[in-house]
Amino acid sequence: MPVWRAGRCQRERAGVKGFEPRAGFVVQAYRFALDPNVGQEQGLRSHCGAARAAYNWAVSWVTAVWWQRRAEQSYGIADEKLTPWRPTSLPALRKAFNEVKHTDARFAAWWADNSKEAYSTGLANAAAAFDNYTKSKQGVRAGRPMGRPRRKSKRRARLSCRFTTGTIRVETDRRHVTLPRLGTIRTHENTRKLQRRIATGTARILSATVTHQRGRWLVSFQVEIIRDAPRPARQPDTVVGVDLGVKHLAVLADTTGKITYVPNPAHYDAALGRLRRLSRRVSRRRGPDRRTGRTPSRRWLKADAERNRVHHRVTNLRTDALHKLTTQIRAEYATVVVEDLNVAGMLSNRRLARKVADAGFGTIRRQIEYKGQWVGGVTVKADRWYPSSKTCSECGAVRDKLPLHVRVFACEQCPMVMDRDANAARNLAALAAAVKAGTGVAGDQDAKASKPRRADRQTRTTTRPRKRPGGRAGGATPRQRTETGDPRLTEAATPR
Numbered sequence: 001m002p003v004w005r006a007g008r009c010q011r012e013r014a015g016v017k018g019f020e021p022r023a024g025f026v027v028q029a030y031r032f033a034l035d036p037n038v039g040q041e042q043g044l045r046s047h048c049g050a051a052r053a054a055y056n057w058a059v060s061w062v063t064a065v066w067w068q069r070r071a072e073q074s075y076g077i078a079d080e081k082l083t084p085w086r087p088t089s090l091p092a093l094r095k096a097f098n099e100v101k102h103t104d105a106r107f108a109a110w111w112a113d114n115s116k117e118a119y120s121t122g123l124a125n126a127a128a129a130f131d132n133y134t135k136s137k138q139g140v141r142a143g144r145p146m147g148r149p150r151r152k153s154k155r156r157a158r159l160s161c162r163f164t165t166g167t168i169r170v171e172t173d174r175r176h177v178t179l180p181r182l183g184t185i186r187t188h189e190n191t192r193k194l195q196r197r198i199a200t201g202t203a204r205i206l207s208a209t210v211t212h213q214r215g216r217w218l219v220s221f222q223v224e225i226i227r228d229a230p231r232p233a234r235q236p237d238t239v240v241g242v243d244l245g246v247k248h249l250a251v252l253a254d255t256t257g258k259i260t261y262v263p264n265p266a267h268y269d270a271a272l273g274r275l276r277r278l279s280r281r282v283s284r285r286r287g288p289d290r291r292t293g294r295t296p297s298r299r300w301l302k303a304d305a306e307r308n309r310v311h312h313r314v315t316n317l318r319t320d321a322l323h324k325l326t327t328q329i330r331a332e333y334a335t336v337v338v339e340d341l342n343v344a345g346m347l348s349n350r351r352l353a354r355k356v357a358d359a360g361f362g363t364i365r366r367q368i369e370y371k372g373q374w375v376g377g378v379t380v381k382a383d384r385w386y387p388s389s390k391t392c393s394e395c396g397a398v399r400d401k402l403p404l405h406v407r408v409f410a411c412e413q414c415p416m417v418m419d420r421d422a423n424a425a426r427n428l429a430a431l432a433a434a435v436k437a438g439t440g441v442a443g444d445q446d447a448k449a450s451k452p453r454r455a456d457r458q459t460r461t462t463t464r465p466r467k468r469p470g471g472r473a474g475g476a477t478p479r480q481r482t483e484t485g486d487p488r489l490t491e492a493a494t495p496r
C-alpha cells in the first residue's frame with residue numbers, strides 16, 4: 001500500500017480530474033452536522049436515493065452486455081460479431097444516462113426533482129467501481145481483489161450525495177449552509193472555523209458531500225486551504241516513535257529520552273455492560289423478519305434506537321480522542337515513526353479483534369500521516385516485520401521470542417530492563433535516524449526477527465473448525481458440511 005495515498009484520494013473526491021491544489025494550499029475537509037427541517041430531510045433522502053438509482057442503472061446498463069455476450073457466445077457467434085462492450089468511463093455513462101432519463105420509465109417521472117449532481121454522484125461511483133474492478137483484475141491495483149460492481153440495496157446503501165457545482169455556500173451567519181436544489185439548511189454546530197477562512201480568502205470550497213451517519217445528516221466540505229500551522233513545538237531533529245497497543249493506546253518515546261504513556265480509553269469496553277443490557281431488551285421484543293415479512297413493533301424500534309445511540313456515542317468519543325491524540329503528536333514533533341501494523345490480520349483474531357477495533361490503530365496511523373502532510377512533517381513507516389518489541393533499545397540485541405503477556409523487556413545481552421512498549425517505541429524512534437529521506441518503508445535494511453516464518457499469521461485465525469455445541473446432528477462431518485455449503489464452515493475449514 002503506497003504511503004502517500006491521501007493526496008490522490010482527496011483530488012478524486014474533489015471531483016476535479018487531475019486537480020492539484022495551488023502552491024501553499026492543501027486540501028482538507030470540514031464536516032458539520034446538519035439540522036434539516038422535514039422538507040429538507042425529504043430532499044436529502046431524495047438526492048441520496050437518486051444517486052443510488054443512477055449507480056444501479058449504470059451497473060445494470062454495463063453488465064447487461066456481459067450477459068448478452070455470454071449468451072451470444074453460447075450460440076457460437078464469432079468474437080468480433082458479439083455485441084460490443086459498453087463504455088464505463090464517467091463521461092460515457094453520463095451521456096448514456098442523459099439520453100435515457102427522459103424516456104426510461106424508471107426515471108422519466110421524477111429525475112427532474114433532484115439536482116443533476118445526484119445522478120453524477122451515482123455515475124461517478126459506478127465508473128470508479130468498474131475502474132477498480134478492471135485494475136484489480138489486471139493486477140495493477142493494491143489491496144484485496146475487487147468483485148464485479150453490484151447493485152446497491154435500498155435497505156443497506158449508505159445515504160450519500162456529492163455536489164461539485166452549483167450554489168455551495170457557507171452562510172455568513174455561521175449557522176446555515178446552502179446547497180444546490182436543497183436550499184439553505186441550518187447547521188447543528190457553528191461553522192465559524194470554515195466561514196472565517198472563506199471570508200479572509202484563505203479557503204475555497206471544492207465540493208460538498210452530504211451523508212447520513214449515526215442518525216445524523218452531515219455535510220462535508222472539501223476545501224482548498226492555506227494552513228498557517230505553527231511549527232512543531234520541538235526541535236526538528238527530535239524524532240518520536242509511536243508504539244500502538246491495547247494496554248496503552250500509544251507509547252511515545254522521543255530521541256530526547258522522554259517517554260509518554262497514552263492510556264487506552266477503551267470506549268467500547270466501557271459501554272459493553274450497557275450494550276449487553278440494551279441488546280437483551282431488543283432481543284426480547286418483536287423485531288423485523290424479512291423472511292416472513294414481519295414488521296418490528298414500536299417497542300422494538302424504541303429499544304433498537306436506544307441501543308444504537310450508545311453505539312453512536314462510543315464512535316463519537318473514539319473519533320474525538322483519536323483526533324486529539326494525533327493532532328497533539330503532530331503539533332509537538334516534525335518526524336514521527338509509526339509501525340505498519342497488519343490491522344486487518346489482527347481483526348481476524350477473535351481474541352484480539354474487539355480491542356483492536358476499539359483502539360483504532362489504522363486510523364491513528366492514517367491521521368498521523370495526513371496531518372503530517374499539512375504541516376510539512378515527515379512520517380516514517382516501520383516495516384511490518386521490523387522486530388521493534390524484540391530488539392533491545394540499548395544494545396540492539398534481538399530476542400527470539402517475547403510473548404504478549406510478558407510486559408517487561410529484559411535484555412539477554414546487557415542489563416537493560418524496561419517496559420515492553422517503551423522499549424518498542426524507543427526502537428522506532430531510533431529507526432528514523434537510519435532512514436535518510438523518510439518517505440519509504442524503514443526497518444527492512446536492519447536485523448529481521450529471527451523467525452519470520454508464519455509471522456504474517458502471528459495473529460492467526462482458527463484453522464480447525466470450532467467444536468459446535470450439541471454435537472453434529474445428522475452425523476455430518478465438517479468436511480461434508482463444507483461441501484453442502486454451510487458458509488460458516490467453509491470459512492473456517494478453508495486452509496489459508
Ligand SMILES: [Zn+2]
Pocket residue numbers: 392393394395396397411412413414415416
Ligand atoms: Zn541489550
